[in-house]
Amino acid sequence: MKFLFLIWSNLKRKKLRTILTLLSVLVAFVLFSLLSALKLALAGGVVMADANRLIVRHRVSFIQPLPYAYMVRMARIPGVSAISHTTWFGGIYQDPKNQFGTFPVEPDLFLPMNPEIILPQSQKEAWLKTRTGAIVGRRLAERFKWKIGDRVPLTSPFVQSKSGGAWEFDIVGIYDGAKKTTDTSGFFFRYDYFDEARSYGTGLVGWYQVRVNDPKQAMEVAAAIDAEFANSPAETKAETEGAMFQGFAQQIGDIGTIVTAILGAVFFTILLVAGNTMAQSVRERTQELGVLKAVGFTNELVLGVVLGESLVISVLGGLAGLAFGWLVVTGLGQAGFIRQYFPLFFIPERDLIIGAVLALALGFVAGILPALQAMRLRLAEALRREG
Amino acid sequence: MSTSDGVLVRVKDVEKVFHRGSEEIHVLSGLNLEVPKGEFLALMGPSGSGKSTLLNLMGGLDRATNGTVEIGGERIDEMSDRQLAAWRARHVGLVFQFYNLLPVLTAERNVELPLLLTPLSKAERRQHVETALTAVGLNQRSRHYPRQLSGGEQQRVGIARAIITDPTILLCDEPTGDLDRKSGDEILGLLQALNREHGKTIVMVTHDPHASARAKRTVYLDKGQLFKEKPE
Numbered sequence: 259m260k261f262l263f264l265i266w267s268n269l270k271r272k273k274l275r276t277i278l279t280l281l282s283v284l285v286a287f288v289l290f291s292l293l294s295a296l297k298l299a300l301a302g303g304v305v306m307a308d309a310n311r312l313i314v315r316h317r318v319s320f321i322q323p324l325p326y327a328y329m330v331r332m333a334r335i336p337g338v339s340a341i342s343h344t345t346w347f348g349g350i351y352q353d354p355k356n357q358f359g360t361f362p363v364e365p366d367l368f369l370p371m372n373p374e375i376i377l378p379q380s381q382k383e384a385w386l387k388t389r390t391g392a393i394v395g396r397r398l399a400e401r402f403k404w405k406i407g408d409r410v411p412l413t414s415p416f417v418q419s420k421s422g423g424a425w426e427f428d429i430v431g432i433y434d435g436a437k438k439t440t441d442t443s444g445f446f447f448r449y450d451y452f453d454e455a456r457s458y459g460t461g462l463v464g465w466y467q468v469r470v471n472d473p474k475q476a477m478e479v480a481a482a483i484d485a486e487f488a489n490s491p492a493e494t495k496a497e498t499e500g501a502m503f504q505g506f507a508q509q510i511g512d513i514g515t516i517v518t519a520i521l522g523a524v525f526f527t528i529l530l531v532a533g534n535t536m537a538q539s540v541r542e543r544t545q546e547l548g549v550l551k552a553v554g555f556t557n558e559l560v561l562g563v564v565l566g567e568s569l570v571i572s573v574l575g576g577l578a579g580l581a582f583g584w585l586v587v588t589g590l591g592q593a594g595f596i597r598q599y600f601p602l603f604f605i606p607e608r609d610l611i612i613g614a615v616l617a618l619a620l621g622f623v624a625g626i627l628p629a630l631q632a633m634r635l636r637l638a639e640a641l642r643r644e645g
Numbered sequence: 646m647s648t649s650d651g652v653l654v655r656v657k658d659v660e661k662v663f664h665r666g667s668e669e670i671h672v673l674s675g676l677n678l679e680v681p682k683g684e685f686l687a688l689m690g691p692s693g694s695g696k697s698t699l700l701n702l703m704g705g706l707d708r709a710t711n712g713t714v715e716i717g718g719e720r721i722d723e724m725s726d727r728q729l730a731a732w733r734a735r736h737v738g739l740v741f742q743f744y745n746l747l748p749v750l751t752a753e754r755n756v757e758l759p760l761l762l763t764p765l766s767k768a769e770r771r772q773h774v775e776t777a778l779t780a781v782g783l784n785q786r787s788r789h790y791p792r793q794l795s796g797g798e799q800q801r802v803g804i805a806r807a808i809i810t811d812p813t814i815l816l817c818d819e820p821t822g823d824l825d826r827k828s829g830d831e832i833l834g835l836l837q838a839l840n841r842e843h844g845k846t847i848v849m850v851t852h853d854p855h856a857s858a859r860a861k862r863t864v865y866l867d868k869g870q871l872f873k874e875k876p877e
Contacts, residue, residue: 260761260767261761263754264750264758264761267747267749267750267754268749270749271748271749545745546745546747546748548745549741549745549747550758551730552704552706552733552739552745553733553734553739553758553759553762553806554730554731554733554734554735554759554762555730555762556726556727556730556731557726557727557730558727637706637707638701638706638707641706641741641745
């Protein structure tokens, strides 16, 4: 600790250069934060996926419905412990820009299937009693300032009601997520109300969620489900939730690889910038490093001082960048369009830790060569040299 | 710290050879020198005669090609780099021609540098720094940076840094070489006082006869050899 002032004083030697280097490190870590949040946002479903759950959809595409009657046949397949179903409704509130995830479900099947949805018991009971009842996620409720007891009219571009008008729902519950990564921007209402009131498609569902007894047998159960409905008018495609969301994300591209490639290029550039700054700083004060050795600093201590400077720049810039990035991501997360399209938009704690470790590693790699150069300086020669 | 015969520095059969490409430059050839404890020795000679090289060997800043260097009974030519660094920190005070202060540190922080290698607390280090700066008459300017001090003042800070650990020997390389006569005289007076009043052993390299006159003894170095009288 007593050498910190020496490190700090050296960093103040060329303030502009130090500030510019700090800023370049900071910008790299802001980018790291933003890309972390974006990666999570685009691959959010993979994070939310439950290893015990399969998604069973029409083999042709997600928009092709499946018969409601499949539920009974799937329940007989060994390894299946529970089934629920969902249909895409695409509810719009007041303005076409206000479209969000809206799904008709059977509450007594849906809630046990999705334990990450936390709903008070009284609100569950209210939902079961109220035919037009709907539960909404906390995030969605805050977005439209809805509260329990509100009557909400929604329209759908996909499903018309028999009356031809808007669908009316009574909000009976507001759910929270069991984890930070749980999406709380959904709107769920009763399938019986939906099925009776829609103008066509009665007896069909969008897709099924199937819980398996043992996640290790998920692939076998999926194969058995597909075999059960092979050669039928509505063949199925069963896969784990994780695989399905991964498939969605990869329609945009391999997000992980793209993000890694961008960050790799950015950090390599920053490494060159920071390394050059440190090398220049060592070259400029060869004589001073000689003085340190002359008064008794060991070679290793001189190495430590120079490496310390590199670490301070990198860690300060890195942590400031992560903090700034966190503020930006938090701010963006509140923006309407982000909330609408990316229910999960934040920097995961794991990435913050990775960022901090990366800052340390950057400081070490950028500083080690100049530090070794300083350590190996021959004392008598260093004292003779003019910078 | 001296041997039973009172000799503090014993340089024996020392050779120093530098290499410039394939060329060998013999700077010191079989040189012998003894410096008793409490001595104030001036080392004179023309440029390139090997004065600073000899000083560097005595301070453990460089290593002899052949021969032995013994300070206070310890063979410093046999020490490892790490041992030598620790030995320098304990026993050597260095004063340079161009002061060699760290421009980013205040006078007091420059003086404190050697104490960072000791187990002294921050308060104790501050106390020692104040004492050293008072001894060189600069306690009022302790918070000034080197650029805010005159050459003479910077050299005083250099001397304060050299004596802060109460070293066994002070090695001064042209300490007045960059100063005007008045400032140079003040620095020489300070060195003399350290020698007379505090018994510090001082070896001073100089070109200046005026400076060497302040020493107790002067030896001359020419073409790698030592002479008691100035060679013709």
